[in-house]
Amino acid sequence: xxxxxxxxxxxxxxxxxxxxxxxxxxxxxxxxxxxxxxxxxxxxxxxxxxxxxxxxxxxxxxxxxxxxxxxxxxxxxxxxxxxxxxxxxxxxxxxxxxxxxxxxxxxxxxxxxxxxxxxxxxxxxxxxxxxxxxxxxxxxxxxxxxxxxxxxxxxxxxxxxxxxxxxxxxxxxxxxxxxxxxxxxxxxxxxxxxxxxxxxxxxxxxxxxxxxxxxxxxxxxxxxxxxxxxx
Numbered sequence: 001x002x003x004x005x006x007x008x009x010x011x012x013x014x015x016x017x018x019x020x021x022x023x024x025x026x027x028x029x030x031x032x033x034x035x036x037x038x039x040x041x042x043x044x045x046x047x048x049x050x051x052x053x054x055x056x057x058x059x060x061x062x063x064x065x066x067x068x069x070x071x072x073x074x075x076x077x078x079x080x081x082x083x084x085x086x087x088x089x090x091x092x093x094x095x096x097x098x099x100x101x102x103x104x105x106x107x108x109x110x111x112x113x114x115x116x117x118x119x120x121x122x123x124x125x126x127x128x129x130x131x132x133x134x135x136x137x138x139x140x141x142x143x144x145x146x147x148x149x150x151x152x153x154x155x156x157x158x159x160x161x162x163x164x165x166x167x168x169x170x171x172x173x174x175x176x177x178x179x180x181x182x183x184x185x186x187x188x189x190x191x192x193x194x195x196x197x198x199x200x201x202x203x204x205x206x207x208x209x210x211x212x213x214x215x216x217x218x219x220x221x222x223x224x225x226x227x228x229x230x231x
Contacts, residue, residue, distance in 0.1 A: 009108070042097050051083060052084075054104075055105060059100065161210075176191070
């Protein structure tokens with residue numbers, strides 16, 4: 001029977017291209033780490049401990065501007081990773097990471113990961129499959145920030161967050177304050193945008209709960225092709 005640590009790593013997209021032999025090497029050095037809600041995992045500039053794979057909970061990864069303003073880079077949920085680029089590139093942590101819920105992660109130590117990579121050329125080639133998916137996600141984020149306006153970014157995020165597939169209510173996976181930062185918006189802009197979507201009958205909101213009433217029209221908004229009543 002596989003341990004919880006191995007199951008966590010096996011469910012991670014970053015390692016989806018590994019052969020069983022390569023996966024076994026990673027599984028051998030991985031260990032489980034636990035964090036309490038609100039616990040700081042590492043700070044910007046800290047030595048990178050390794051690659052974290054989230055098994056349970058949620059991790060907020062963010063930057064701090066000189067004036068103290070936070071910008072959320074991304075949230076890591078079960079099946080996703082954080083600190084992977086620093087571990088692979090051998091540089092210090094470029095951001096802060098904090099558990100927003102009680103969380104359980106698998107940690108693949110940086111030294112062990114680098115040793116495997118330096119000794120096994122096939123492993124490096126296999127890792128490129130998972131890294132390409134990570135880059136694809138990053139490109140999607142940059143596309144949102146550059147090519148979509150505030151309303152389109154909010155609409156797209158709501159669609160992506162809808163775990164029901166348009167069949168019922170769902171809970172936003174992060175606080176609205178963090179969502180605004182993640183979408184590069186002010187809290188006020190996010191609130192106005194959600195209110196406008198409600199007024200147009202595209203969604204309903206109740207605190208952190210969202211119901212998408214018009215999935216097709218909301219998709220139009222996300223694509224920048226706003227329906228007539230939203231123009």
